[in-house]
Structures are given as structure tokens and as C-alpha cells.
Amino acid sequence: MRCPFCHQDNDKVVDTRTSDDGFVVRRRRACCACGKRFTTYERVETTQVRVIKRNGQRVPYDREKLRQGLEKACWKRQISDAQISTLIAQVESDIDSMFETEVESQFIGERVMQYLGELDQVAFVRFASVYRQFQDASDFAKDLGEMLEDSDDTLFTLKPLPHLIPHLKKLRFPKTNKKRIP
Numbered sequence: 675m676r677c678p679f680c681h682q683d684n685d686k687v688v689d690t691r692t693s694d695d696g697f698v699v700r701r702r703r704a705c706c707a708c709g710k711r712f713t714t715y716e717r718v719e720t721t722q723v724r725v726i727k728r729n730g731q732r733v734p735y736d737r738e739k740l741r742q743g744l745e746k747a748c749w750k751r752q753i754s755d756a757q758i759s760t761l762i763a764q765v766e767s768d769i770d771s772m773f774e775t776e777v778e779s780q781f782i783g784e785r786v787m788q789y790l791g792e793l794d795q796v797a798f799v800r801f802a803s804v805y806r807q808f809q810d811a812s813d814f815a816k817d818l819g820e821m822l823e824d825s826d827d828t829l830f831t832l833k834p835l836p837h838l839i840p841h842l843k844k845l846r847f848p849k850t851n852k853k854r855i856p
């Protein structure tokens with residue numbers, strides 16, 4: 675690994691540890707030329723599948739988009755970055771084990787809801803608050819898939835379903851979106 679400071683390719687690893695429940699290996703390195711230290715991360719290559727949207731369009735799977743949606747749902751909850759990373763890794767593992775090249779967005783949505791529900795009910799309800807029109811579990815999953823494809827700005831801007839409002843009133847939302855919540 676080239677040193678980011680002096681660009682010499684001569685370093686030694688001074689510390690190795692795993693994070694994100696073992697999904698990421700972090701190595702602390704010391705440059706033998708200039709003595710400065712830097713860090714590298716090693717992880718399994720992200721799933722290369724394409725996502726089939728409900729309109730049939732294919733787009734590359736986007737981990738960061740998924741992470742952003744989850745971070746909003748988990749805002750100020752007792753959920754660590756590592757837990758979010760683990761959830762994403764679980765979803766990706768499911769995709770990799772069941773699909774070769776393409777996966778429907780609905781599948782991703784269903785898996786996210788399953789794992790998020792196990793992790794934190796408030797985050798689950800926040801995620802659910804995105805949807806105006808779902809009538810049952812399958813509609814819900816469909817809409818989640820759609821949300822994952824669209825701008826993450828939609829997460830708190832849609833009007834929640836009436837039966838979710840009592841739950842939502844107990845929750846705290848990011849300041850910038852506060853006025854949107856009834």
C-alpha cells in the first residue's frame with residue numbers, strides 16, 4: 675500500500691482488527707519511509723447485482739442509498755453504525771445467496787423491514803411512515819421498494835397513515851423535517 679503522505683510503497687501493519695461484526699477488517703499501517711501512520715479497510719466486494727424497479731427499469735444496487743435511508747430511520751435511536759452496517763450486510767448476503775444478476779426492489783424492501791423490525795420498533799415505524807397508501811403487508815413491501823429507489827428526501831415528507839400517527843407523535847424526528855410531522 676502506497677503511503678498517502680510520501681507515496682512510498684513500503685509500510686508495515688501495526689494493528690489489525692475487525693469491525694462491523696467481522697464484515698470489515700481495519701489495518702493500521704506505519705510508513706517505513708516517513709514514519710506516518712494511516713488506516714486501510716478491507717471488505718468483501720459489494721454485490722454487483724442490478725435492481726429491477728417496479729417500472730421494469732434496471733439500476734445498479736446502491737449501498738449508500740440504502741444506508742442513508744436507514745440512518746434517517748435510526749436517527750437518535752440506540753442503534754450503532756455497526757448495527758446498520760450489519761443489517762446491510764445481511765440484506766446483501768440474502769441477495770447474493772438467492773439471485774445471480776438481478777433482484778427485484780421489492781425483495782430488498784422486504785428484507786430491510788424484516789431486519790429493521792427485529793432491531794428497533796421505532797425505526798421500523800419511521801420507515802413505515804413513508805407510506806401513504808399501503809393496505810396490507812404486501813403493498814407495504816412494494817412501497818418500501820419504491821422508496822428505496824427514490825430520493826432519500828422522501829423519507830419524512832409524506833403524510834403518515836392515520837393509524838401510525840399515535841406512534842409517530844411519541845417519536846422525535848430530525849429538526850429539518852419536524853414541521854412535516856403532524
Ligand SMILES: [Zn+2]
Pocket residue numbers: 677678679680681682705706707708709710
Ligand atoms: Zn510515508
